[in-house]
Amino acid sequence: MRDNTKGGALTEVTFYILLSLYTPKHGYAIMQFIGEKTGGRLSLGAGTLYGALNSLQEKGWIAPCGDSRGRKKEYFITLQGKETAEKELVRLNELVSVAGGIIGSQ
Amino acid sequence: MSKRCYRYFGGLLTAQENWLNKMSKKGYRLVRTGKVLYEFEDCKPDQVRYYVEFIGHKSVEHAKEYYSFLEEIGYQVFYKNYNLNYSAGKVRWRPWAEKGGRIATNAGTFNRELLIVEMENDAKPIELHTSYEDKEKYYSNLRNPWLFMLLMFAVSAMITRSVLFGAAALTVLFPVILYQTQVMKMRCEAKIKERC
Numbered sequence: 001m002r003d004n005t006k007g008g009a010l011t012e013v014t015f016y017i018l019l020s021l022y023t024p025k026h027g028y029a030i031m032q033f034i035g036e037k038t039g040g041r042l043s044l045g046a047g048t049l050y051g052a053l054n055s056l057q058e059k060g061w062i063a064p065c066g067d068s069r070g071r072k073k074e075y076f077i078t079l080q081g082k083e084t085a086e087k088e089l090v091r092l093n094e095l096v097s098v099a100g101g102i103i104g105s106q
Numbered sequence: 107m108s109k110r111c112y113r114y115f116g117g118l119l120t121a122q123e124n125w126l127n128k129m130s131k132k133g134y135r136l137v138r139t140g141k142v143l144y145e146f147e148d149c150k151p152d153q154v155r156y157y158v159e160f161i162g163h164k165s166v167e168h169a170k171e172y173y174s175f176l177e178e179i180g181y182q183v184f185y186k187n188y189n190l191n192y193s194a195g196k197v198r199w200r201p202w203a204e205k206g207g208r209i210a211t212n213a214g215t216f217n218r219e220l221l222i223v224e225m226e227n228d229a230k231p232i233e234l235h236t237s238y239e240d241k242e243k244y245y246s247n248l249r250n251p252w253l254f255m256l257l258m259f260a261v262s263a264m265i266t267r268s269v270l271f272g273a274a275a276l277t278v279l280f281p282v283i284l285y286q287t288q289v290m291k292m293r294c295e296a297k298i299k300e301r302c
Contacts, residue, residue, distance in 0.1 A: 011237075011239075011300050012300060012301070013237060013300070013301070026178060027175055027178055027179055028178060028179045028180060031179070031231075035230065035231075040230070042301065043230055043231035043232075043236065044231060044236055045231050045233045045234045045235050045236035045237075045240075046175070046176055046179045046181070046223075046234055047159065047234035047235045047240065047244070048234070048235050048236045048237050048240040050172055050175050050176075051240050051243065052240075072178045073175075073178070
């Protein structure tokens with residue numbers, strides 16, 4: 001994943017995964033969340049999701065839930081991950097206002 | 107009724123995938139795989155679809171983790187061998203694999219280089235890899251073993267001046283070019299778009 005930490009621009013997939021994990025979820029629930037929120041526009045393949053989850057864990061933005069007594073492995077967003085997501089929201093708002101000013105918001 | 111078929115596809119991943127999908131269209135779904143064996147049971151025609159994925163570069167741990175991850179998503183997953191090799195106590199060096207997967211043994215990742223993933227036909231999303239960057243990575247993982255073989259054959263050909271090694275090098279050049287083309291295509295697309 002080519003997420004630029006300095007500039008704060010995340011890929012859409014990364015941002016949605018981070019958002020989905022504000023409440024802990026397992027893999028399938030993340031896919032469902034993204035499908036629902038985007039009305040099916042963004043559908044995430046299992047292989048791509050697996051790769052994304054691994055690299056987000058390496059970055060320390062998400063972590064697996066400690067009590068994996070349940071069969072399915074769940075993940076949650078870390079404090080560092082939340083910071084990243086908040087920064088991204090600010091960046092997106094800026095982008096929207098610039099684009100709205102030029103294209104005209106409707 | 108179960109049906110047994112004996113086939114060997116080797117490195118022809120797409121051919122294997124197409125054949126399994128053709129079986130599904132005829133109303134057969136996979137229940138068991140062996141070295142060359144595919145055992146099917148009856149199902150509704152076109153009820154399931156198949157993907158064949160290369161995981162030979164993964165470490166034992168990651169291969170198992172990925173396997174159970176796909177199972178948790180709700181897919182049926184089968185291990186499959188890439189090579190035909192029956193010897194016990196096999197150890198193989200894979201310099202192109204990730205850390206922890208470079209020594210492949212029978213107990214670990216040897217003869218488990220592929221995953222056959224079965225999903226219901228109405229399952230979404232349709233593909234396993236949906237972003238350009240992820241596809242680029244996947245194709246380069248497919249390319250690397252061939253690239254390594256190409257290098258070995260080329261070096262051997264130069265040292266021994268043997269036509270045989272030269273011919274072998276030329277043969278493996280074909281898959282290398284094929285996968286490299288895909289890698290470059292995905293990389294190019296990833297610069298503008300992130301999803302396929």
